[in-house]
Amino acid sequence: MSYGKPLPVVDPETRPFWEACREGRLMLQRCARCGHTRFPPTSFCPKCRSGEHEWVESRGRGRVFSWIVVRHPVPREVYAMEVPYVVALIELDEGVRMASNIVGIAPESVTAGMPVRVVFRRATPEITLPLFEPEPS
Amino acid sequence: MYALRDKYAIAGIGWTDYTKRSGRTVRSLASEACLAAIDDAGLKVSDIDGFVSFNFNDSVPAIAVATEIGVPAARYANDFLSGGNAANMIVLTAAAVIEAGLAETVLCYRAMNGRSGFRLGGGRELAAHGITQFTAPFGWITYPQAMAMWCRRHMIEYGTTAEQLGEIAVTFRANAVANPRAMQRDPITMDDYMASRMIVEPFRMLDICLETDGACAVLVTSTARARDLRRKPVLIAGGAYGGGPDQGEDLFDALRWPDHSHNYAKYIADDLWRSAGMGPADIDVAQIYDCFTYSILMQLEGLGFCREGEGGSFVQGGRIARDGELPLNTHGGLLSEGYIHGLNHVVEAVQQLRGEAGPRQVPGVETCLTTAGAMTCGSAMVLSN
Numbered sequence: 311m312s313y314g315k316p317l318p319v320v321d322p323e324t325r326p327f328w329e330a331c332r333e334g335r336l337m338l339q340r341c342a343r344c345g346h347t348r349f350p351p352t353s354f355c356p357k358c359r360s361g362e363h364e365w366v367e368s369r370g371r372g373r374v375f376s377w378i379v380v381r382h383p384v385p386r387e388v389y390a391m392e393v394p395y396v397v398a399l400i401e402l403d404e405g406v407r408m409a410s411n412i413v414g415i416a417p418e419s420v421t422a423g424m425p426v427r428v429v430f431r432r433a434t435p436e437i438t439l440p441l442f443e444p445e446p447s
Numbered sequence: 448m449y450a451l452r453d454k455y456a457i458a459g460i461g462w463t464d465y466t467k468r469s470g471r472t473v474r475s476l477a478s479e480a481c482l483a484a485i486d487d488a489g490l491k492v493s494d495i496d497g498f499v500s501f502n503f504n505d506s507v508p509a510i511a512v513a514t515e516i517g518v519p520a521a522r523y524a525n526d527f528l529s530g531g532n533a534a535n536m537i538v539l540t541a542a543a544v545i546e547a548g549l550a551e552t553v554l555c556y557r558a559m560n561g562r563s564g565f566r567l568g569g570g571r572e573l574a575a576h577g578i579t580q581f582t583a584p585f586g587w588i589t590y591p592q593a594m595a596m597w598c599r600r601h602m603i604e605y606g607t608t609a610e611q612l613g614e615i616a617v618t619f620r621a622n623a624v625a626n627p628r629a630m631q632r633d634p635i636t637m638d639d640y641m642a643s644r645m646i647v648e649p650f651r652m653l654d655i656c657l658e659t660d661g662a663c664a665v666l667v668t669s670t671a672r673a674r675d676l677r678r679k680p681v682l683i684a685g686g687a688y689g690g691g692p693d694q695g696e697d698l699f700d701a702l703r704w705p706d707h708s709h710n711y712a713k714y715i716a717d718d719l720w721r722s723a724g725m726g727p728a729d730i731d732v733a734q735i736y737d738c739f740t741y742s743i744l745m746q747l748e749g750l751g752f753c754r755e756g757e758g759g760s761f762v763q764g765g766r767i768a769r770d771g772e773l774p775l776n777t778h779g780g781l782l783s784e785g786y787i788h789g790l791n792h793v794v795e796a797v798q799q800l801r802g803e804a805g806p807r808q809v810p811g812v813e814t815c816l817t818t819a820g821a822m823t824c825g826s827a828m829v830l831s832n
């Protein structure tokens with residue numbers, strides 16, 4: 311069955327991120343000059359304007375900063391079978407925030423500050439999405 | 448900082464019917480609202496020489512309106528690619544354009560088939576380009592979904608409750624009951640609010656604004672000239688536009704925003720109040736951008752009507768009702784009058800300041816705040832008579 315949900319259109323800035331996801335690694339940009347870690351990917355460091363950066367692997371661990379539970383599917387034909395689902399802003403230990411889904415837990419059990427860890431789900435041969443699940447206690 | 452205190456004024460307003468299915472072109476709606484504003488001011492089409500509008504590709508270019516209504520010479524026409532954040536900024540821009548000598552009489556309008564045509568509440572295309580590649584693949588797509596994330600954060604930080612959001616929805620609906628222009632005129636109770644369908648937690652259906660086919664327009668010219676026209680001028684006392692650091696790459700993107708429990712309002716408050724020479728205590732009535740119930744709270748807090756985190760308790764106990772200490776959204780707002788993307792708030796402010804709001808008129812209004820925007824960027828004005 312073909313994948314029917316929105317897919318990233320990889321661009322020159324984001325290619326290393328998505329290629330690493332496909333290999334099961336969550337990578338972040340770190341400024342080669344001042345060491346500032348940033349996400350989403352950009353060409354210039356917002357702290358020191360350097361155009362030089364390196365990709366460093368995230369521990370893939372963080373906490374739920376905020377979250378929503380989608381109950382009404384939009385577009386309906388895409389998400390009718392997916393609701394309810396959780397979208398969260400996750401604050402990674404490296405200090406950046408990322409949007410993703412929280413899986414492996416009932417939506418009503420998600421709490422603020424809940425520790426989570428990355429889990430990779432293949433969408434297509436090209437794209438693997440970094441999702442998050444509760445950190446085992 | 449806006450440095451043209453009281454020098455420019457709104458001399459005319461116009462609007463179409465607000466419906467779910469206009470059966471008309473967006474250009475036709477824009478032209479009707481603009482013609483109504485020209486007539487309201489007692490001017491002729493040939494007096495108009497400037498246009499400012501904003502759109503998400505669902506409006507019509509200013510030159511199309513100028514062409515349809517037969518403006519002989521549009522000396523200035525500007526369509527901002529913007530959302531609700533621009534609904535006050537375009538009025539400030541009109542004043543700046545006149546101050547610069549680029550035009551003398553400028554129409555600001557917003558027109559859309561927001562329900563029967565391009566729906567802002569709808570989804571996006573499946574190919575997630577640019578910044579949306581980090582949001583849409585996770586099913587984070589619509590504006591209600593975007594703003595629910597902010598609302599939750601406010602609840603986490605400050606304990607804001609559903610009942611406090613409901614107070615806003617119920618109050619604005621009561622105002623719409625008294626507004627013949629409003630799309631939703633059946634009163635609702637707190638029970639109705641609590642029972643309304645969960646769309647995206649923490650938002651219920653009644654937390655979310657309407658989608659509307661319609662248009663409205665305001666006509667800006669110098670205060671000196673406006674004094675010779677048909678209507679009592681409504682003065683632009685002050686205004687501001689902008690946001691904080693890390694506004695992101697589009698209106699949806701707030702991945703880098705410092706904390707979603709506050710929005711643009713806190714960043715423009717100083718400029719707004721200093722430009723007008725006023726403060727929150729000087730405001731008689733406010734029309735605050737309400738794409739969602741929740742956006743009211745962070746604007747009240749950010750602009751200093753209450754402290755951060757206290758918006759929820761501020762809106763309770765009748766304070767924001769028409770006979771309360773700070774009447775809000777006397778037309779019913781985007782939640783109950785209609786979604787003309789915030790420019791309809793300016794129309795209502797003008798009516799309140801002229802004293803022509805009929806059964807929903809607040810007695811003795813001398814100052815009215817209008818705001819536009821809910822997330823990282825927005826605009827606001829202080830209007831007076």
Ligand SMILES: [Zn+2]
Pocket residue numbers: 341342343344345346355356357358359360
């Ligand atoms: Zn740097």
